[in-house]
Amino acid sequence: MIDPLSRLAILYGTDKFGYHDYTPNYHELLSARRGQRLSMLEIGVGGYGDENRGGESLEVWRDYFPEAQITGIDIQKKTMDLGPRVSIMQGSQIDSAFLEAVVRERGPFDIVLDDGSHRNEHVVETFGILYPRLKQQGVYIVEDVQTAFIPRLGGSLQLQQPNSVGFFAEWLQRLASGSAGDVVSLERFHNIVVVHKGGADGAGPTACTHRAILARSAADAAVPRLRGADIHSVADLSKAINEACETGVLFVEGWPDDLGLIHDLFVQIDHREIAVHYPDAPIHEFARHVLGMAAFGDGLILELGDNDYPSNFAFEPDHRRAVLAMRQMEEVLADPAAHEGGLLNFARMVMQFRDEEELDPIIARLASMGCTDRRYFEFAVRRLRAQGDMERLCQTYQEGVSHYPDNDHLLVGLARTHKTLGDIATSERMLQDRLAEKNGRSRVVANALSHFLQSQGRIEEAISVAESAVRLFPAPDRPRQLKRIVELCRRAGLNDRALRACEQLVALDPSDGEASLALEDLRAG
Numbered sequence: 001m002i003d004p005l006s007r008l009a010i011l012y013g014t015d016k017f018g019y020h021d022y023t024p025n026y027h028e029l030l031s032a033r034r035g036q037r038l039s040m041l042e043i044g045v046g047g048y049g050d051e052n053r054g055g056e057s058l059e060v061w062r063d064y065f066p067e068a069q070i071t072g073i074d075i076q077k078k079t080m081d082l083g084p085r086v087s088i089m090q091g092s093q094i095d096s097a098f099l100e101a102v103v104r105e106r107g108p109f110d111i112v113l114d115d116g117s118h119r120n121e122h123v124v125e126t127f128g129i130l131y132p133r134l135k136q137q138g139v140y141i142v143e144d145v146q147t148a149f150i151p152r153l154g155g156s157l158q159l160q161q162p163n164s165v166g167f168f169a170e171w172l173q174r175l176a177s178g179s180a181g182d183v184v185s186l187e188r189f190h191n192i193v194v195v196h197k198g199g200a201d202g203a204g205p206t207a208c209t210h211r212a213i214l215a216r217s218a219a220d221a222a223v224p225r226l227r228g229a230d231i232h233s234v235a236d237l238s239k240a241i242n243e244a245c246e247t248g249v250l251f252v253e254g255w256p257d258d259l260g261l262i263h264d265l266f267v268q269i270d271h272r273e274i275a276v277h278y279p280d281a282p283i284h285e286f287a288r289h290v291l292g293m294a295a296f297g298d299g300l301i302l303e304l305g306d307n308d309y310p311s312n313f314a315f316e317p318d319h320r321r322a323v324l325a326m327r328q329m330e331e332v333l334a335d336p337a338a339h340e341g342g343l344l345n346f347a348r349m350v351m352q353f354r355d356e357e358e359l360d361p362i363i364a365r366l367a368s369m370g371c372t373d374r375r376y377f378e379f380a381v382r383r384l385r386a387q388g389d390m391e392r393l394c395q396t397y398q399e400g401v402s403h404y405p406d407n408d409h410l411l412v413g414l415a416r417t418h419k420t421l422g423d424i425a426t427s428e429r430m431l432q433d434r435l436a437e438k439n440g441r442s443r444v445v446a447n448a449l450s451h452f453l454q455s456q457g458r459i460e461e462a463i464s465v466a467e468s469a470v471r472l473f474p475a476p477d478r479p480r481q482l483k484r485i486v487e488l489c490r491r492a493g494l495n496d497r498a499l500r501a502c503e504q505l506v507a508l509d510p511s512d513g514e515a516s517l518a519l520e521d522l523r524a525g
Contacts (some may be wrong), residue, residue: 002328003027005064010332013341014046014056018325018349021309022143025189025292028211029139030064030111033248037067038110039135041102041125043093044076044117050374055080055088056341057115062086071106073098075117093117105132112140118147120154123164131195135464136182138205140195143169146273146311157278159267159354168193169266174254186291188269189308207299212249223247226255234284237261239414241286245304252300265293268391272311277344317353340366344375351379359383372403374410381413393417408434408444415448419455434467443472447481451466459492467501479509486518 002010005027009017016022023373040061047054058072059082062105072078072088080088087106091098093116103109112130114123123142131140147153148165158166159166174180184204188195198204207213216223224244231237231252244250256262261284267289268274275281292303310316318328329346332338347362359379366376377400384393404410411434419427431449435442446469453462463485470481482505505515 002332005031005060006328007332008060009057010329010336010346011335011342012056012059012339013343013345014060015312015345016057016060016143018207018329018345019312019315019398020144021325022189022192026141029141029187029194030112033110034065034317035067035293036065036110038065039069039071039339040065040111040113040328041071041073041107041109041130042113042115043073043077044115045072045076045088047078048075049076051077051079051299052371053080054078055082055086057086058082058086059339059341069106071102071109073102073116078419081172094122095280096129096130099126099129100133101121103130103488108133108135110135110138112138113143114141114147115143118144118153118222120148121162123147124162124167127167127195130155134197135195136199138197140191140197144191144193145193146276146313149270149277151277155277157274157281159244165267165270168195169263170193172259172262172266172295175297176259179296180297186266186295187265188295189291190269190307191273198232207251207253207294207296207301210294210296210301212301213251216247216249216453221247223249223251225251225253228252228256231256231261232258234261234286235266238284238286241289241304244302245289247305250302250304252302258362262295265290269293269307272308273313274286276311276313282410296524315350317351339368339371340376342373344371344373344379347379348375351382356383356386374400374404374407377404377410381410390417394421408438408442412444412448415452419452424456428456440468441472443469446472454488459488460494463488463492463494463497467497470504475508479505479512479515482508486515495525 003024004021006017009023036519042057042061046053046056047067051209057068057080061070062083062085073091073093074088075092077090078088089102111311112134114126116122124290134140137468145164147155148159148163149155149157155163161167163260168186169184171180175186182198182202183195184198185196196204213223224247226240240250264284265287268283269290271283271287274283288307289304290302291305291307294301295507309321310319316322326349333342333346343362346490350358350362360383363380363383377396380396381393384396394417397410397417400410401414411430412456414428415430431445431452435445435449440446446465450462453465466485470478473481482501486498486505487502489501502515502519502522504510506519
């Protein structure tokens with residue numbers, strides 16, 4: 001049976017369930033607070049630069065905590081209205097003045113959830129600003145900490161600082177030595193770190209009062225125990241975990257003298273994420289059997305099970321847990337209470353991982369709801385194009401453009417559909433007008449217009465448009481554009497222009513042997 005938080009996540013369409021497996025852990029962590037009058041802050045609203053998109057997670061928290069005030073912050077402007085208990089503020093998660101203003105206006109907060117930029121330096125800096133302002137007995141959650149292992153986001157296998165996982169791993173030593181201040185507990189799940197703040201007298205949860213221990217006690221079931229002082233090797237910890245797996249929990253009383261293995265476990269709970277970027281990295285086998293780790297001053301609680309949910313960076317739709325998640329999403333979304341966001345999120349997963357024909361009933365349901373989300377139009381035109389229904393495709397594109405007049409992808413799709421239907425003049429006019437409107441600064445439109453002109457045999461015009469657009473493409477995409485220009489120029493006998501484009505191509509990619517040979521040939525005349 002699916003838990004109530006995961007159900008809400010599916011209905012509203014947050015990726016905290018499906019692409020990730022976060023909400024089951026969050027429900028275990030936060031369910032005792034559901035009826036409280038609390039304040040929650042979530043960093044990151046979603047939807048990127050679209051001011052009317054995102055907010056799915058805020059809707060989930062609003063409904064999960066019916067007495068709570070929910071605040072979201074985002075670097076982008078957001079204008080959606082999510083009800084009187086939800087407020088969205090615009091600003092940077094590392095702007096201390098902004099964050100202090102958020103706390104003054106909407107806090108102090110009982111729960112903070114960092115689902116923002118995910119950059120390691122931002123995670124560490126934001127924690128430094130907000131944790132001191134967190135309420136006593138509050139919970140600070142950091143999500144998507146797999147970026148600790150992604151080089152382009154400041155991550156590394158060595159956890160070179162600033163590094164989110166490395167930063168929080170250092171608190172293990174402080175907990176073990178009794179020098180963690182008001183941090184009374186750390187919890188670790190796949191891609192998640194949780195910090196628990198103590199009360200006024202520094203009191204807080206202990207290993208003995210962890211929910212897994214209390215649940216076993218309530219069921220009058222024994223809890224496997226291991227003295228921390230008896231952990232001297234990988235074999236010691238592995239043996240204890242293997243023997244305790246059937247019970248689902250292991251209580252480590254006290255701390256080992258050497259914290260190296262505990263540090264490794266804290267890090268390697270994300271072994272799936274590590275393997276994506278460092279496939280040869282050594283991983284302790286026991287990390288694959290620890291679903292959660294809770295560290296306290298008096299010891300550790302290890303929640304045991306199959307810690308093997310796929311990484312969203314290398315998602316495996318055929319993995320048994322991913323298959324189960326998709327099945328659960330499908331069952332929940334059969335509920336008429338499902339929201340557009342839930343259907344759109346599921347449609348994205350269906351498009352990626354299943355037969356695209358399965359999109360059709362979802363698209364029909366969204367249409368019956370009057371959905372005008374940009375993603376709906378993207379899914380709808382994709383299927384209509386595959387079905388060859390050009391008349392409906394044209395109508396759907398026109399509707400999409402009416403809702404998103406600045407969206408170049410939708411306009412280009414409409415222009416191409418007019419061309420397919422034989423309305424050549426309208427197709428060209430739309431592309432020419434939009435490119436002029438954008439002062440030539442739309443690579444999507446320029447590329448479409450260049451190919452249109454080529455299809456009409458107007459090669460020199462096609463070349464001119466393509467030449468002016470090369471600079472608009474990201475550097476990795478420019479060689480492909482230049483190769484096309486070289487080919488068109490040579491076909492048209494415009495060798496001087498072909499030479500110029502080929503020189504640019506070789507300068508961008510000196511290792512391209514074919515381009516170098518073409519350049520020699522052009523220079524030889």
